[in-house]
Amino acid sequence: MTVSERIKAMTGKASWVRRMFEEGALRKKKFGAENVFDFSLGNPNLEPPARFREILMQMASDVSTGTHSYMPNAGFVETRQAVADYLSKLSKFSFTPNDIVMTAGAAGALNVVLKTILNPGDEVIIPAPFFMEYAYYVENYGGVSRIIDTNTDFSINLDRIEEAIGASTKAILVNNPHNPTGRVYTQEKLTRLGRLLSRYSEQYGEPIYLISDEPYSKIIYNGLTCPSIFDVYQESFLVTSFSKDLSIPGERIGYIAVHPLMKDKDIIMEGLILCNRVIGFVNAPALMQRVIPSLLEVSVDASIYQRKRDVLCKGLEEAGYKFFVPGGAFYLFPESPIPDDVEFVRALQEENILTVPGTGFGGPGHFRIAYCVDDGTIERALPGFTRVMKQYV
Numbered sequence: 001m002t003v004s005e006r007i008k009a010m011t012g013k014a015s016w017v018r019r020m021f022e023e024g025a026l027r028k029k030k031f032g033a034e035n036v037f038d039f040s041l042g043n044p045n046l047e048p049p050a051r052f053r054e055i056l057m058q059m060a061s062d063v064s065t066g067t068h069s070y071m072p073n074a075g076f077v078e079t080r081q082a083v084a085d086y087l088s089k090l091s092k093f094s095f096t097p098n099d100i101v102m103t104a105g106a107a108g109a110l111n112v113v114l115k116t117i118l119n120p121g122d123e124v125i126i127p128a129p130f131f132m133e134y135a136y137y138v139e140n141y142g143g144v145s146r147i148i149d150t151n152t153d154f155s156i157n158l159d160r161i162e163e164a165i166g167a168s169t170k171a172i173l174v175n176n177p178h179n180p181t182g183r184v185y186t187q188e189k190l191t192r193l194g195r196l197l198s199r200y201s202e203q204y205g206e207p208i209y210l211i212s213d214e215p216y217s218k219i220i221y222n223g224l225t226c227p228s229i230f231d232v233y234q235e236s237f238l239v240t241s242f243s244k245d246l247s248i249p250g251e252r253i254g255y256i257a258v259h260p261l262m263k264d265k266d267i268i269m270e271g272l273i274l275c276n277r278v279i280g281f282v283n284a285p286a287l288m289q290r291v292i293p294s295l296l297e298v299s300v301d302a303s304i305y306q307r308k309r310d311v312l313c314k315g316l317e318e319a320g321y322k323f324f325v326p327g328g329a330f331y332l333f334p335e336s337p338i339p340d341d342v343e344f345v346r347a348l349q350e351e352n353i354l355t356v357p358g359t360g361f362g363g364p365g366h367f368r369i370a371y372c373v374d375d376g377t378i379e380r381a382l383p384g385f386t387r388v389m390k391q392y393v
């Protein structure tokens with residue numbers, strides 16, 4: 001056999017997002033792209049801010065010697081300094097370049113952190129629903145995902161977390177703002193989570209790490225802010241990227257920031273830098289590392305996504321859908337009116353509306369709408385959403 005048994009089993013269960021994408025391609029061919037309403041992918045539809053192109057052109061025309069050479073595996077020190085300065089403004093702590101590793105997106109960052117900390121059999125607690133790739137990332141390093149329920153409004157359930165913590169717990173992985181629900185965790189809840197983790201870290205004599213995945217931290221509405229994880233817990237990693245807030249997911253640029261006071265920080269940093277190299281990333285893309293220091297305070301206009309959210313929520317509410325109004329990211333996670341979310345998503349497909357079943361995110365009985373699409377797609381899809389709902393009520 002050509003591929004490993006493990007990978008063969010994994011490719012056999014193609015992700016729901018991928019299945020919807022393929023279904024969409026077929027339907028677009030058959031019915032015309034303008035007649036298919038594709039809400040399946042979290043691919044931002046806004047173009048990057050003008051400033052991004054300006055800085056990109058400037059950096060691309062730099063002909064200095066060594067511009068395209070290998071660099072320290074953690075990334076350029078100037079880039080890490082800029083990120084450190086930026087983070088120092090957002091939390092009570094002061095960061096230095098020695099707290100930062102530049103990575104190939106948030107996905108790269110997560111893999112580097114997990115490879116650094118996991119021994120085979122170590123458990124990572126993940127509140128569901130969740131971004132499905134997490135389970136693969138944990139498995140990449142022999143870890144075990146411990147999936148736990150959240151509250152009905154998708155806020156973190158501390159009791160469930162406490163029940164799941166044990167001697168094998170190495171980390172908890174949270175995502176704020178949240179894919180697929182759009183939930184934004186509050187400072188108060190995160191503070192209580194931090195206290196809980198401190199208590200159990202002390203009890204087990206080993207830190208339980210908090211990993212916070214925050215690529216949507218600037219896509220946030222109604223004056224909400226994404227609380228700094230560093231202010232709530234010392235043994236914490238921030239992993240993030242510029243994929244969503246600058247609309248540049250194809251450019252693969254992100255970073256890991258480690259709490260400046262993390263116990264054993266030096267060995268952790270050495271591990272992260274080594275893993276960035278030996279996973280095969282070597283370092284984050286050089287050109288993007290030169291671009292992003294000028295763009296740390298810049299992002300796409302989140303109010304555009306907020307407007308899309310409002311139009312979608314109003315239309316779906318009128319059609320009888322039930323959901324929690326998202327506070328950030330660009331996803332809505334309504335209840336399916338029937339328990340079988342896959343069947344419901346298939347019914348929407350008959351109207352050429354492509355969404356993803358909640359089952360694909362460990363959240364059955366729901367479905368995900370990625371509303372990072374143009375306004376016309378939302379407006380033209382609403383009558384179809386209404387017709388499908390009418391079949392079930």
Ligand SMILES: Cc1ncc(COP(=O)(O)O)c(C=O)c1O
Pocket residue numbers: 042104105106107108131175178179213215240241242243249253254
């Ligand atoms: C919650 C979450 N984490 C991580 C990622 C990966 O982001 P990146 O493209 O920066 O690797 C995504 C992408 O959709 C995501 O939704």
